Amino acid sequence: MSEVLYASAAALDITPSHPAPLFGYEGRPAAFERIVDPLELNAILVRQGECVLLLVGADLLCVSDDLEAQALASIRGPKDESLRAVLLRNPHSTGV
Secondary structure (H helix, E strand, C coil): CCEEEEEEEEECCCCCCCCCCCCCCCCCCCCCCCCCCCEEEEEEEEEECCCCEEEEEEEECCCCCHHHHHHHHHHHCCCCCCCEEEECCCCCCCCC
């Protein structure tokens, strides 16, 4: 008998609540003044038996090695061996 496949999804608003310097446009003279579109983090968790896959996408221009390491450290606890794969990426489109 095959094991049941479980899936869940979540979204989190990661829009800064106060003016902050933004990455991606060199000619920007200052921090943002208004929000046109909110920034979001989305996650899908799939589990079947002891195998767990977590897909994470964030509205960011890049996911640095440091950010990925911090995220993985907070996702994987010191005793959590069930999480087999994590994909952390940025779905941001620059329109190019």
